[in-house]
Amino acid sequence: MIANKNSLEFAREKDQKDPLKAYRDRFFMPQVNGEDAIYFTGNSLGLQPKSVKDYLQEELDAWKEYGVEGHFEAKKPWFAYHEFLTEKIAKIVGAKTEEVVVTHSLTTNLHLLMVSFYRPTGNRYKILCEKKAFPSDQYALESQARYHGYDPTDAIVEVGPREGEHLIRHEDILAKIAELGDSLCMVMIGGVNYYSGQLFDMAEITKAGHAVGATVGFDLAHATGNVKLHLNEWGVDFAAWCSYKYLNSSPGGVSGLFVHEKHVTNKELPRFAGWWGHDKESRFLMEPGFNPIPTAESWQLSNAPVLGMAAHLASLDIFDEVGMDQLIEKRIELTNYLEEIINDISERKGHLCQFEIITPANPENRGAQLSILAHGKGKSMFDSLTQKGVIADWREPNVIRIAPVPLYNSFEDIYRFGQCLEQAIEE
Numbered sequence: 001m002i003a004n005k006n007s008l009e010f011a012r013e014k015d016q017k018d019p020l021k022a023y024r025d026r027f028f029m030p031q032v033n034g035e036d037a038i039y040f041t042g043n044s045l046g047l048q049p050k051s052v053k054d055y056l057q058e059e060l061d062a063w064k065e066y067g068v069e070g071h072f073e074a075k076k077p078w079f080a081y082h083e084f085l086t087e088k089i090a091k092i093v094g095a096k097t098e099e100v101v102v103t104h105s106l107t108t109n110l111h112l113l114m115v116s117f118y119r120p121t122g123n124r125y126k127i128l129c130e131k132k133a134f135p136s137d138q139y140a141l142e143s144q145a146r147y148h149g150y151d152p153t154d155a156i157v158e159v160g161p162r163e164g165e166h167l168i169r170h171e172d173i174l175a176k177i178a179e180l181g182d183s184l185c186m187v188m189i190g191g192v193n194y195y196s197g198q199l200f201d202m203a204e205i206t207k208a209g210h211a212v213g214a215t216v217g218f219d220l221a222h223a224t225g226n227v228k229l230h231l232n233e234w235g236v237d238f239a240a241w242c243s244y245k246y247l248n249s250s251p252g253g254v255s256g257l258f259v260h261e262k263h264v265t266n267k268e269l270p271r272f273a274g275w276w277g278h279d280k281e282s283r284f285l286m287e288p289g290f291n292p293i294p295t296a297e298s299w300q301l302s303n304a305p306v307l308g309m310a311a312h313l314a315s316l317d318i319f320d321e322v323g324m325d326q327l328i329e330k331r332i333e334l335t336n337y338l339e340e341i342i343n344d345i346s347e348r349k350g351h352l353c354q355f356e357i358i359t360p361a362n363p364e365n366r367g368a369q370l371s372i373l374a375h376g377k378g379k380s381m382f383d384s385l386t387q388k389g390v391i392a393d394w395r396e397p398n399v400i401r402i403a404p405v406p407l408y409n410s411f412e413d414i415y416r417f418g419q420c421l422e423q424a425i426e427e
């Protein structure tokens with residue numbers, strides 16, 4: 001790297017030119033030692049937009065003023081509250097409005113979607129997923145296999161990195177799909193792997209899965225609000241994501257799900273039903289006989305948790321203002337800068353610590369996160385970083401996950417992080 005790139009002047013100049021620089025001030029930055037933290041865990045819990053309070057207050061006031069009548073009298077009537085989010089989230093995931101709904105929590109939605117899209121019969125019962133999938137996804141898949149009477153160790157096939165490698169080769173995923181052929185019932189992969197930060201080619205995986213007659217779904221917890229998604233165009237059957245990571249919509253915040261338009265009007269598709277998935281016109285007639293709404297809304301079970309959704313709406317309004325294209329442009333620059341700083345330190349201080357970035361080097365194959373192996377250093381180095389005000393994520397035995405988020409992180413954050421890292425390895 002150019003020597004002067006690892007300098008405060010360079011970082012500040014980049015921030016000056018950043019068209020999104022004003023957005024940092026729209027979020028609350030956690031404080032450490034009386035200063036702004038260097039917050040790189042937006043991939044775990046996004047920061048609080050300052051506007052959230054007003055969105056919540058509006059609903060608290062409506063509740064206070066109207067009680068149950070708020071379902072119809074509130075400025076944003078609660079009976080249809082989720083509808084205020086649909087168009088905005090549809091844009092973020094590249095879907096039509098009838099293909100998405102904001103509802104429930106992520107793991108719940110994965111189960112509800114698998115009720116519809118994991119339909120094993122005869123020889124076709126295998127599930128393909130990535131090795132080291134997020135634990136909740138592993139448990140969900142195992143329990144789905146068991147629920148249908150299969151032994152998970154037989155039903156679930158994992159594709160992992162080759163011996164001595166950290167990433168999963170795309171051709172290995174495609175080869176495994178082809179090899180499983182008509183025994184493959186469903187592909188369910190994390191769009192961006194939470195551990196390595198690897199972004200998978202969802203368009204090609206979908207095509208390959210369909211070519212052998214399987215359904216294809218993605219867990220987009222680490223992808224939504226982070227990378228460009230075209231779920232409709234790619235022909236993905238189903239997907240779900242949470243809103244509290246890159247989408248900054250409050251701890252444990254409400255999730256979203258996608259069902260492709262080719263499925264949403266199919267009333268025969270099995271699904272677990274609740275009153276909020278029932279035809280809106282006749283819902284309050286309270287009559288027997290489930291009549292699914294011909295949109296993704298029919299996967300909703302319950303009426304909307306309005307307070308959580310209000311926080312989500314506050315954040316989606318910011319995304320709507322900025323747009324994914326601008327965010328992605330900045331994200332690529334930030335991540336590249338972080339990569340350069342880490343490599344620079346590794347070059348100059350390699351005798352103390354070698355950093356190996358396991359996340360793909362090509363911006364096409366990653367999002368905001370870099371996962372860094374710290375060779376020769378352990379948890380004490382990470383603890384020292386924490387003391388210096390860096391909020392990042394440590395995974396045993398020695399992986400640091402860092403996610404500079406384009407909405408609120410700056411180039412100066414990255415420069416300061418580099419300084420802390422250099423001090424920490426020298427201690």
Ligand SMILES: *Cc1c(COP(=O)(O)O)cnc(C)c1O
Nearest residue numbers: 105106107134136194219221242
């Ligand atoms: C964060 C995350 C989850 C968390 O699931 P919840 O149901 O929201 O607790 C699940 N899967 C993946 C891949 C995640 O990254």
